[in-house]
Amino acid sequence: MPNSKTDHPLKVMxxxxxxxxxxxxxxxxxxxxxxxVMINETYLNDASGGWLATINYLGYxxxxxxxxxxxxxxxxxxxxxxxLIVAVLSTVGMGVTDxxxxxxxxxxxxxxxxxxxxxxxxxxxxxxMIRHGHKPELGIHFAGIGLGxxxxxxxxxxxxxxxxxxxxxYVYSAIAVVIAIPAWxxxxxxxxxxxxxxxxxxxxxxxxxxxxxxxxxAYFCAGIGYVISATFLVAIxxxxxxxxxxxxxxWLVTGIAAAPAAILWDRIAxxxxxxxxxxxxxxxxxVGIIIPVFSHSLSGVLLSGFFFxxxxxxxxxxxxxxxGKFYPTKPAKPMGKLTLSYGIAQVVAPAIxxxxxxxxGNYSMPLIFASVIMGxxxxxIVILQIRKKH
Numbered sequence: 001m002p003n004s005k006t007d008h009p010l011k012v013m014x015x016x017x018x019x020x021x022x023x024x025x026x027x028x029x030x031x032x033x034x035x036x037v038m039i040n041e042t043y044l045n046d047a048s049g050g051w052l053a054t055i056n057y058l059g060y061x062x063x064x065x066x067x068x069x070x071x072x073x074x075x076x077x078x079x080x081x082x083x084l085i086v087a088v089l090s091t092v093g094m095g096v097t098d099x100x101x102x103x104x105x106x107x108x109x110x111x112x113x114x115x116x117x118x119x120x121x122x123x124x125x126x127x128x129m130i131r132h133g134h135k136p137e138l139g140i141h142f143a144g145i146g147l148g149x150x151x152x153x154x155x156x157x158x159x160x161x162x163x164x165x166x167x168x169x170y171v172y173s174a175i176a177v178v179i180a181i182p183a184w185x186x187x188x189x190x191x192x193x194x195x196x197x198x199x200x201x202x203x204x205x206x207x208x209x210x211x212x213x214x215x216x217x218a219y220f221c222a223g224i225g226y227v228i229s230a231t232f233l234v235a236i237x238x239x240x241x242x243x244x245x246x247x248x249x250x251w252l253v254t255g256i257a258a259a260p261a262a263i264l265w266d267r268i269a270x271x272x273x274x275x276x277x278x279x280x281x282x283x284x285x286x287v288g289i290i291i292p293v294f295s296h297s298l299s300g301v302l303l304s305g306f307f308f309x310x311x312x313x314x315x316x317x318x319x320x321x322x323x324g325k326f327y328p329t330k331p332a333k334p335m336g337k338l339t340l341s342y343g344i345a346q347v348v349a350p351a352i353x354x355x356x357x358x359x360x361g362n363y364s365m366p367l368i369f370a371s372v373i374m375g376x377x378x379x380x381i382v383i384l385q386i387r388k389k390h
Contacts, residue, residue, distance in 0.1 A: 004282050005041065005377075009129060009132070009134045010140070011186050012125055012128055012129070012187060012188060013125065013138070013140040013141050013225050013229055014138075014140065014182065014186060014187065014247075015125070015140035015150045015182060015183055015184075015185075015186035015187040016117075016121055016122065016125045016138070016144065016183075016187070017140055017141055017143055017144040018117065018144065018179050018182045018183040018186075019083075019084060019117040019121045019144065019187075020117055020121075020136065020141065020142065020143075020144025020147075020148060021082070021144045021147050021148040021151065021179055021319045022087050022088070022142065022148075022176055022179045022180055022183055023083060023084070023113045023114045023117035023118065023370050024089040024114055024118060024145045024148050025090055025132065025144065025145070025147065025149060025151050025152055026087070026151070026152065026172050026175060026176045026179070027088075027090055027109070027113050027114060027176070027186075028056065028060075028093050028110060028114045028148075029089040029148055029149050029152050029168075030091070030152040030155075030156075031052070031053065031056070031094075031107070031246055032152070032230075032251065033152055033156035033247075033251060034156065034165065034169070035053075036048050036169060036247075037156075037164075037165045037168065038165045038197055041164055041165045042098050042116075042165060043098070043218075044187025048100065048164060050141040051104075052103060052104060052107045052349060052352070053350075053379075054105050054350070055108050055111070056107040056111040056112065056114075057108045057111060057310035057343060057347050058111065058344045059108035059109060059111025059112045059114075059115075060110070060111035060114050060115050060176060060346075060349065061111075061115075061340060061343035061344070061347065062112060062115075062337040062344055063083075063111060063112040063113075063114065063115020063116060063119065064115050064119060064336045064337075064340050064343055065114055065336065065340065065343075065346045066079070066112075066115070066336070067116075067119040067120050067123070067320060067335065067336030067339070067341065068181065068333050068334070068335075068336030068339075069264055069333075069336070070248075071333055072189070073124065073127065073190035074189075074190060076120045076123065076124060076190070077144075077187075077189060078189050079116050080116055080120045080121045080124060080187070081184060081342070082116065083113040083116020083117050083120065083121070083225045084113070084116075084117070084180045084184055084381075085111070085180075085239060086109050086112060086113040086116070087110065087113035087114075087117070087176060087180070088106050088173065088176045088177055088180055088261050088292050089109075089174045089268050090107070090113060090120075090204075091106075091110070091169065091172050091173045092169070092170075092173040092176075093104050093105070093106035094107075094169045095166040095167070095170050095173065095331075097164075097166075097319050098166075098246060100308065104290055113135075115339070116335075116389065117183075118339075119320075119335045119336050121187070121319055121330040122141065122142075122287050122324070122331070123324060123333075123335055124187065124190055124330045125138060125187070126138060126282075126321065126325070126328070127190060127328060127329070127331055128190065130282055130325075130328045132192075134377045135256030135326075136321060136324070136325050138262065138266075138317060138320075138336075139260075139262040139263030139264070139265070139266040139317065139320070140262075140263065140383075141166060141262070142261075142262030142316065143259050143260060143262055143263060144315040145258055145262075145263075145316075146256070146257065146258025146259030146261060146262075146309060146313055147255070147259045148255070149251065149254055149255030149258055149309070150252060150256055150259060151175075151255070151260075151291065152172075152251075152255075153248050153249075153251040153252035153254075153255050154252065155168075155172070155175075155296065156168075156170065156248050156251075157248045157249075158173060158250070158297075159194045160248070166340065167248075167349065183290055185292065188284065195381060200339035202230055203289060205304035205326055206326050206334075207326060207329065208334015208387075211332035211384065212316070212323075214380050214383055214384055215319070215323070215338070215380075215384060216337070216338060216341040216377070216382055217341070217377075218319075218340050218377045218380040218381055218384065219319055219339075219342050219377075220341040220342065220344065220345045221282075221373050221374055221376055221377025221380065222282070222315045222316075222319075222342065222345075222346075222374070222376075222377055223341065223342035223343070223344070223345025223349070224310075224345045224349045224370055224374070225285055225286070225289055225348050225370045225371075225373060225374040225377070226312045226315075226342075226345075226346070227316040227345060227346040227349045227350055228289070228349055228350070228353045228366055228369070229285075229289050229308050229312070230312075230368040230383075231346055232309075233250060233254075233301065233305060233308065235290065236292050236296070236301060236363050237250050239363075240296050242298075243296070243298055243301065245300060246301070249302070250301050250302060250304075250305040251305070251374065253302050253305045253306050253309065254305040254306070254308055254309035255306070255309060256305045256306075256309065257305070257308075257310040258309035258312070258313040258342050259308030260308065261300060261309065261310050261311070261314045261317075262313050262314060262316075263311040264310075264314065265277055265317060265318055266280060266317070268280070269318060273321065273385055274318055274321075274322045275317055275381055275385045275388060276385070277314075277317065278315065278381050279378060279381045279382065279385070281311045281314045281315050281318065282311075282315065282374055282377055282378040282381060283378060284307055284310065285308065285311035285312065285315065286371050286374045286378070287307055288303075288305075288306070288308040288310075288319070289304070289305025289308070289367050289371045289374065290303050290363075290367060290368070291303055291304040291307070292304050292363070292367060293316070293364045293367050295376070307319035311385065316325075316342075319338060320335050320338065320339075323338050349370075352369070353369065353370070356369060
């Protein structure tokens, strides 16, 4: 097994990067470009496909609850590695049958694996970085989300009209097996004591409970903005006759923008502080959300996808890293609690947005609704700055 005395921080970061490509990119986000194919080639329809997405979110939320309830680092290491295996198995399982119950189980446990890698894995890496005296910046690690999205977009374009839905799941499964190897081998085993390698002691420095409550609500707002954009951006493209077939291209641009986003926002936060960086990330996110309301051109939706990818990963990485640094001895626990607010938004918002879209007959009002909620989130970030702990 890896030796903490010889592991390089980049190697540890790349373990996290590959875990997120696997659990977020392949296990979770490959469903987005594959859904239209499955609707065309199986009995799946928009409604049943949407329920599978919701079931995946529910699995992710349960994973967040588990991450928030466990403090033992060695147990978290076990959960992380089980998550890698489950991410592979849930991907394989989607292709071996067209049974809806099995699909539901696969999407649910796939959601669990996403939480294991994003929350538990991130917490383990952050703990290792702080313990070994490295800067607690996880840009390379979080780049795995954007790279995973880009990978699924490229593969979907390559396989379109060449492989059927099941064969496409098998391709994703084969890649998942390969990616799981470095994600498993390069993450060092954790230790439970609170001593750093330099002889210091890891100490938790939690903010006031009211400050954290505001942070939870701000992250809930970000979850609303994320899930409505993720749900409706590609739909807007697909429903425009002049943009037919361009959905994967928009998804690719989103992934390309998301890949370096966490690294970029790390650098911005280093110069202006995390809360100011979050304020700007929320603002740019609002611009990305609102663009399709006023422009249905290809350039407009591409720009919207770019701004969306650039900011949603940045918001996730900044908030999870920030809250993790308050609790270096058990960072995954507060990350899990924070993610619950984000996850609740992902379950609730699509239903609300769907009803609004059905009532109005277009996607403009859901996007305006998301923009308003994100604006409220920006206001909460300002309040956090005024009351900031440091």
